[in-house]
Amino acid sequence: MILRPTRRPRQGSRAPAILAAASIALLATAGISPAVAAETATPIAAENFDSLTASLQPRVGETHIPVGTLGWTPNAPAGWTVTSDASMTGKGKPEWRGWTFATPQFWSAAQTGQGREAFTRATGVIAVADNDEWDDGNSPAEQLFASTLTSPDIAVAGKSTVHVNFASNYRQTGPQVAALQVSFDGAAPERLFEYSTAVLGDQVYLQNKLLTQPIEVPAGATSMRLGWVIEQATNDWYWAIDDVTVTDAPVAGAEHPLPDPPKGPADVPDGISDKKVLFIDFDGMRIDKLRDYATPNLDALAARGQFGVGYMPDSALAGTWSGHGHANLLTGVWVDKHRSPDNSFTNPNFTQYPDILTRVEQVNPDFSTFSTLDWAPLNQYVIATPDVKMQQVGANQKITDALSVADAVEVLDTRNPDLMYVYLHDADAMGHAYTAESPEYKAAVEKLDQQVGELIAAMEARESYADEDWLVVASTDHGVTGYGHGGDQHTSRAIWTLAAGGEVPVTGQATREWRQVDIVPTILRHLDVPIDPAWGLEGVPIGTESQDPFDTVAGSFQGVLDEAPKPADTKGWTKQTPAGWTIDEKTPAVGVREYRGWSFMSDEFWATSEEGQGRGSFVRGRDVIAVADADEWNDLGDPAATGARFDSTLYSPWQAVKPGGAVDLSFFHHYRQITAGIPQHAEVIAEFGDGSSQVLWSRDSAQGTVFEINQPVSLSATAPATASKVRIGWRLSNAGNSGYWAVDAPQISAETPEVAVDTVAETRCIGSKVYVSVKATNHESTPAAVEISTAFGDKSFATVAPGANAVHTFAARASSVAAGEASATATVGDASVSATVAAPYAARTCG
Structure with missing residues (x-):
């Protein structure tokens, strides 16, 4: 509808509903009473573009939208105008040639995953x-997108200040400029605010906002026109608006288009801890290049702690995007919890899983926290409420990195922070512009290392440094492949982690494969912040020793046999099982030897066997994992085509269980089942000492396609009344070129028998000699083997029935003995569950 003085709202209009409570609430916060606000917040004009519904057309140049779907029009509402640069004529996709009008569904369907939705x-x-979608058609090349949407005249006679309010979804990268402008009584327009790289920095996401902009009306002015401008743009993303209103007061919940002036280093409060943390987050710094180039400052830090490779998930779980990687680092959980798989931040879960600075502030607001960065989405979506959150703006990432380092150095020089986060961006920028193999990328990495030296020098120059305990942690969000990242390639998924100081053991090289999610618990441990299990953190503090039995076979790793050569850092594989573990191998001796039945290998050895099939997303498995991969096994000679089948069972050690007792099992797994007429069966089995078994979990190709990605699994069983031991088996069978299964970190807890035995000992005289008599009573419900021990000898009883006694008298061969102690050890079943009970006896003299 035309932007005009508002009357009684028509049915379905949302603008008056917004204005009603909106203006009242906002003015109330400014000290104006709701009653006065209701009288003074008068709507002046409104436009929601819904009058164009009847004129919507089907797609023309779009390819992702179904044919016949009515969803766009180039025609503005009555009284509104669209003015686009004449050079755009005939170029780009017609649906987006300048300001156009569409349903949100039509627009979102044009390209998903970029925040339109x-x-x-x-x-x-x-x-x-x-302009992003416009540029995708008809090859506009370097043609610039420039278009202005202008309102009709709006009466403002007698007004001193009015507010324009509108819903806005804005995203930019590169040189795009957007602005809201106003002109009065036909005069030249003046800009009220501007979005650009110079104002806001690179990659700005101001999405799904309700904005309000005050406008001062010149004395004597009678009308104004508003203009929404987007210019100097080429494939630099978009701006969408809706529900434009002009009012005497801003609407409730609305915010100014530009952020408030930021706090700076001088605003960092004094901290409360002598334990302090410097967290340096590099964007797009590849580990192999970091090793190859001159990085003496990072090398020195690694020598004071640990440095090593880790890996991001592949695109089965989430791509190797910045938003994903930084969220892993800052929250300490994987993407299926923080829900930010890419750079769109469409449905994040940072309220439940906040960034580490916010987490620390929530635990104790007296902690002093500081962050500095230039990539605006981190501040907008991920980092919530540190004491000081700086947004650096400059012409390029070299400039903004220098500003971040300078501000962090000032904080170190003049303030007393507890936790500092410094984000450095230029490696990623040079990778995108020139590739990681370029001289420009090398220069960027080496410059960033020099800036690390500046930060460490400022830290060590603090007057209080000798009395402080500093932990320095550093990592990167992703790697680089060619000019980009986001895919499944090893060079994009390989990341690195460095930790020095605090409780980190000094080994130089990492003692384990530290993950992005390990940074947060490492910081919390150093700051003496207890980790609440309810937080759901998934990492471990760097330096924590492994309790996983699979990791004990890492020393047996060997290189490739039938596999192709592997990239650096992928380690190896082995058929050696952990102590007590066994493999029941029925897979024929054909196919790829590394995958001939269950094997133990590093996660990246497995992932790089064939990229693009989801193996790289098993990031809850680490160090050494167990793998049964029928798909990879079949890649040599296609044995499945001749009827051969993969059939292998991995068994845990036997362990004791109380007859009728509970057995609880947990592990991480990554299971894929492909259905195309190819069979596959998987099951987890509890086997008991009496020969019985129970299937606790199973999958079969008859169920259809299954992909259980990076999942924690918990299962339970009840032992039969006749069983005294149990073991767990993971069996993949009847398989060939059909999928895979990987498991890690198994924990098996069985309710153990309660061995109950009473022991009574006494001395007696037989002639002139002292004898010690011992009686042990079996109070178990099953037979027990009993061994009685004294200083004068031992006696074994192979079987003592329930309720029966084991009795023996030992000759002291002396006429006098001092007070002492006898003991009886009872053992139940063949699983060697035992208990020892001691009994004293008094001194005795005979004769």
Whole structure:
């Protein structure tokens, strides 16, 4: 509808509903009473673009939208105008050639995963300027997108200040400029605010906002026109607006288009701890290049702690995007918890899993926390409430990195922080511009190392440094492949972690494969913040020793046999089982030897056997994992084509269980089952000492496609009344070129027999000699073997029935003995569950 003085709202209009409570609440926060606000917050004009519904057309140049779907029009509402640069004529996709109008559903379907669907405030018809989608058609090349959406005249006579309010979904990268402008009584327009790289920095996501902009009305002005401008853009993303209103007061919940002036280093409060943390987060710094180039400052830090490789998930779980990697690092949980798989931040879960600075503030607001960065989405979506959160803005990442380092050095020089986060961006920028193999990338990495030296020098120059305990942690969000990242390649997924100081053992090289999610618990441990299990953190403090039995076979790793050569850091594989573990191998001696039945290997050895099939997303498995991969096994000679089948069972050691007792099992697994007429069966079995077994979990190709990605599994069983021991088996059978299974970190807890035995000892005289008599009573419900021990000898009883006694008298061969102690050890079943009970006896003299 036309932007005009508002009357009684028509049915279905949302603008008056927004204005009603909106203006009242906002003015109340400014000290104006709700009653006065209700009288003074008068709507002046409104436009929601829904009058264009009847004129919507089907797609023309779009390919992702079904044919016949009515969803866009180039025609503005009555009184509104769209002015686009004449050079755009005939170029790009027609649906987005300048400001156009579309339904949110039509616009979102044009390209998913880039935040268009985040505009949930919008309904009906919206105004859209999308140079990213425009550029995807008809090869506009370097043609610049420039378009202005202008309102009709709006009466403002007698007003001193009005507010324009609108819903907005804005995203930019590169040189795009967007602005809201106003002109009065036909005069030249003046800009009220501007979005650009110079103002906000690179990659700005201001999505799904409700904005309000005050406008001072010049004395004597009678009308104004508003203009939404987007210019200097080429494939630099978009701006969409809806529900434009002009009012005497801002609407409730609305925010100014530009953020408030930021706090700076001088605003960092004094901290409370002598234990302090410097967390340096590098964007896109590849580990192999870091090792190859001159990085003496990072090398020195590694020598004071630990440095090693880790890996991100592949795209089965989430791609190797910055938003994903930084969220892993900052929250201490994987993407299926923090829900930020890419850079769109469409449905994040940072309220439940906050960033480490916010987490520390929630535990104790007296901690002093500081962050500095230039990538705006981190501040907008991930990092919530540190004491000081700086957003650096500059022409390029070299400039903004230098600003971040300078501000962090100032904090170190003049303030007393407890936790500092410094984000450095230029390696990623040079990787995108020139590739990681370029001289420019090398220069960026070496410059970043020099900036690390500046930070460490400032830390060590603090007057209080000798009395402080500093932990320095550093990592990267992803690697680089070619000009980009986001895919499944080893060079994109390989990351690195460095930790020095505090409780980190000094070994130089990492003692385990530290993950991105390990940074947060390492910081919390250092700051003496107890980790609440309810937080759901998934990492471990760096330096923690492994309790996983699979990790004990790492020393048996060997290189490839039938596999292709592996990239660096992928380690190896072995058929050696952990102590007590066994493999029942029925797989024929054909196919790829590394995968001929269950094997133990590093996660990256497995993942790089064939990228793009989801193996790289088993990130809850680490160090050494157990793998049964029928798909990879079949890649040599296609044995499944001749009827051969993969059939292998991995068994845990036998352990005792109380007859009728509970057995609890947990592990991580990554299971894939492909259905195309190819059989596969998987099951977890509890086998008991009496020969019985129970299937605790199973999957079969008859069930269809299954992909259980990076999942924790918990299972339980009840032992039969006749069983005294149990073991767990993981069996993959009847398989060939059909999928895979990997498991890690098994924990088996069985309710053990309660061995109950009473022991009574006394001395007696036989002639002139002292004898010690001992009686042990079996109070178990099953037979027990009993061994009685004294200083004068031992006596074994192979079987003592329930309720029966084991009795023996030992000759002291002396006329006098001092007070002493006898003991009886009872053992139940063949699993060697035993208990020892001691009994004293008094001194005795005979004769």
